[in-house]
Amino acid sequence: MKKLISLLLCLALSAGIFITAAGCEKTTDPGSDSEQGSSVSAPDDSSGDNDRNVFISGAVQLPSNVIAYQGNSSVKDNDPAPDPRYRQTEFFVTGRSYVVGDDNAFRFKPQVNFVDDLDLPAAAPADWTYGYTLEVKEGNAFVPADETYFDSVNNVTCEFDFSDAAKGKTVRLSVTPDGLTAAQEENIANYTASFEFNVVDGYNVYSAKEMAYMSNSPAAIAGDGSLKGNKPGDHNEAQAGWKAVRDENGLTLNPTDVKALILHENITVTTADIAQSMLISAEEVAGDPNAEFLTGSLRDYSHIGVYHRVIAPGDQFVIEGNYFTLDAQAIPVTYDHTGLGQNIRFNDDGSVEESGVISHIQLFFFETLEYSHKLHAIGLEKDELNDTDTYAAIRNLSVIGNSPRTEDKAAQGGLIFEKNDGIFFEADNLISKKFFITLFSQGEGSGVYRNVKVFDSYNSPVFVWGQEDVRINNLLSTNSGGPGIICTMYKYADSTIARSLFPHIVATDCVFDNPVTGNEAWFALVGASMLVPQVQMLDQPLKAGINRGFLKDGKMNIYAIVLNDSGSKFPTNEIEVYVEINGNVLDYGNGAKEGDKSNAGSGVNAVEYSATLNGTLATYGMAGAPVIETSGGGLMFIDDTLTPHYPNAAWAPYLALGNMLNLYQYNSAFGFLGVALEYYPAQA
Template sequence: MKFKRITLLLLLVACLTSLVMFTAACKKGSGNASDASMDETTSDSVVTSDETPDSSDDSTTPDDSTTSQEPDLILITGVSPNSDFLLYNNNKSEKEEKENEFADLTRTYLVGDDNAFSMKPSVTFRIYKAGEDIPEPYNPETWNYVLNVYVMNGTQYVLLEGEDLTTYVEAVDAENCTVDFTADAIGGSFKLEVYPEGLTAKQLTDAAYKQTLEIKVIDGYNVYDEKELSYISNEQGSLPENAPFNAAWKAYKEANGLTATVNAAIILHKNMVVTTDDIPAAYFYSDDDEDVTPSDADYDRVIGTMKDRAGIYVREFGPNDSFGIYGNYFTIDCSKLPLIIRPEREIVDEGSTFQSHSRLIHFQCEQVGLNDTSSTMQDVNLIGNAPKEENINKAGGMIMHKATNVAFTAYNNISNSFIINYFPDITSVNYTIDSCKAYDAFDCLIYAWGAEDVVIKDSEIIGAGGPAMIVDHVDPSDPDGGTPSCVTVINSNIHSYITGQEAWFNMYNAGGIVAQIVSLNAGFQPFGRSFVKTRETGDGTLFFIDFVALYKSGEAEAVSSTKISGKFAEDDPALPMDFGTYTHPWDNFQTNTMASMYIEAVLGINNQLPIFMTSAGGMAFLNPNVGLMSIDFGTQTPYQITDPTDLIFSGNQLYLYYSRMALIFNYYGANETY
């Protein structure tokens, strides 16, 4: 029996010895990091050991006592993506609620070259303390990691070593698990592999103990903190209203150690929740403001609210500049930011109606006309502070993105709860919204103000307090014709079901106009078509118009009677609807001369008659005493439409030219419900 015990003890010691992989008397370690492939995991334990102190010197006398300290054993019991990369995996996944699912789930993870990128995994440690039989959780202060960098060579990844590594990598920090890429890496595809030091030979062959991430390196700055979003701003906004905020941002950056110069892009690596702490105090009213006094009628409400006409992240572009915001499927959440209650810095009664002009992001170029600017925002989920609801105070929310004479492409973004999501402003260069989802705006989802080339492609634009889009012709009365807006829609769903009871309509006293428009639907229903849907409620029937767009004069905030130009085309190369005037007055070109002739002919009969056109090319006007009518161009004689195959009953959109405005509705079958 004694022999068996000795044998078992020897076997136990041998087993423990075979598992001890390295000594680290003072080494402590921890983890938090990432994968993006992203295998989560692990199962088998890894044992490590604290270094054993030296035993007594050989020269001791028999009377000297010797001591031997049993080493602590540290076990690595799990390696998995850190919380941000778990979130990345979740953000990038398919969702039951499709509004929360990105349109394109195939995008490569992007990393910037301006600063180090962190990929530290989450590592679980346990420790057997000397003399203890049960391991305890262990949270070492530091730990080293192995970080391998592979470059895509043809169709395979090749491990970078020696000079090849230094060509693409400026520095690797084994403790913080970061890699800093050189400018030579820009445009290249790489794979990063990371694991904690001290794995056994067996564990090194187990993919569960390694985190990998395939990336593409771009010119840009890696953002890990909400305050770093300030690098979007370059403190050069040319508008006079930007001046005090330019100075405030410079002081804020200096106070918070934000010293980098970022010229090309920012890249997100976590979800961002923006609060007032992440923005200079100058954006919010305080007792220190000259225009705030205790005697103000709104004094109890105004302190801490946002100032109107404030652009938070404003970037001034030179004529050849470019800039990008790349989200890696992460979120910028601004729902905690306060609303505006002083429109144009003026005191108004609580509950007053007004239009906010503050912007979350504003790209602008002082040079007017065509230029070589380019900007983009991709793979970002943006949340604002002004959802579509009956609370009139939400009119004090923010515009999400505005571009003034800067070419812009939005790709694969989700956005909701802004007063306006996308705002192309006085621009002759392209503004494209591609594969984006925009929802739930207090005002409208897209506001084009003198924007000549707006393209909406493969996108969902759904749910506003007013029309889904407001499209303005700026300065239509000018001798040169001003600047009309032109919108092309390709393979996209644009919807905004409204009743006229929404806060937006109340703000402009326009609810009665909706009721008048609904009454015009009677001319279409006998022919099986309708631009109205109904819903039965306990209080009666609600009538909904699916209000795609309102084309109007930029001189008016809502209803106007100024003659305008503009273009709407669905699914190029469909015949565009230009609402009867010129797309480009300066070059005397009309996209639809027949529309112009028809409108002018009807207005010659009676300038109060509502005129309808369809995306299929149908044209008609409504005589309330007769019904739908048209004009024989040969004889200039009006006639009643009785043919159910007339083109006025075909198409997906119905255009109403009314009071010199153009309203676009989605066009349905008769008696459909919502």
């Protein structure tokens, strides 16, 4: 009997398992017919079951990327950062209009919620059609626009290719799916997606491959081979490499004819998307003991860039981000400094044990080969440029690089975000993370940087190499491993070598918040570690004398470092640079005269380290001693016993004033060196 009962229980259990496995499913009522759209057989759906009916259920929404734009371009009120400027996803300027290009189709397909008879999401039928209307803004009102505003329209894929007639106009596009029920038609607004935007001359970017239109590298330029990191043939390789990318992906436009790249989604750039000539090949490192680590790494060009744009006089190029993100984290670092693989030692796992690499390679390089505008554009705004000036800009973009503030030595070979040489360049409304350097101005031309946030960078947010017109307004930098601004001049006694350039930088409403101990990786990289203790010692007499200094909790906040880049060639060249930070002037001989204290109490006038001052210092046996100035107008120098001395006793009281301190000295390793530091208030 017991055996019989057990057998029956087993049979019952087996039957239950069988029934479950057979897949009895609960069906749901898809809803009343009056609210359903037309039903069609979907070719497939996410459940894997076929031949289900598909219905429109729920309201229509804007495309996903447009919703993302609305969020990206808004204020982030729920971010708890005490200072809104530190919000890492909130742009300084919010709510700017969306931009669409006319070189190729703009995709605007509303999100329609298709469901199956289980009321579960179903694949949108591939052949579903959509109706649309276009209006153009005239004055403060929108009026219907006709078909002349389009070169073509695809009402299945909802791709709209605007014509020249639309260029420069503000339009409103409204798209509605066909096949609505009568009840849905009565509430048509609930099933229509409408969006307002500006149409410009440019190319709409939906994938990283399309970024290839930026590069129009020439086959060769004058000076190839004499530029650091470049050798003859490098430009030819870059040109061929990018042509291959365009050919493989059906990108048939001439890149020079594309005047703007306009993002409509977050774009992630990988090695598969860039010219392969930018990467070290296995063949060229065959036989190298580190070949497996060097293969596929990035080349270190100072004058080409992963993306290289050459701009002719009177021409322009713009990258319009539409508040989306360009993600370059997957781009490899470079191990190429003085020569591939030199000055670098790898661990067995490929991590970097020691490295002397300093990256020169940039994600974007903008330049002109003709300098007809050379001095014209200095101090001007974009609308004041003339027909021979060149112009490039990056706007409303969040960017992520591959070089955060870290002790990982591999990051020394990380990307510079952009470098501009000889053009009028504008960066407006950017958020930058994890770049070796974010903004790099070199050569002739103008660099105008506005509304920029820089987070978590290995080196400095701004590097100026000679450029004579750099204007920075509303920049925030925090958690950078290097100074806020690094600036170098170059002056050559031999005029046949190169042009001499004396930077002129004006930074207003800027926050440089990068306290460092001086032991960070960046200091070791540039050989400044030995200098740090010498600098830090100078804080003691200030604290002792006037209870102010530049060290706080053992850290200093370096606003700027000013160098003579030609120091290795002409080490006795004094610095001739003008740097103004939030109204505090560091005029290194670029206009100020020695001992000019007519503005005492209102700003720092750096004193030329001239023979007169040196003579004065020599009387103390301290020729070449560091000179300290405060933005309040005070001036002193410190001897080797850390005793302060005052060249002019009348200026001494001003040492207690100001919020920036300038340290000017001569060092055998760097030549003349200026360091601008945050000058902390008196300690309690």
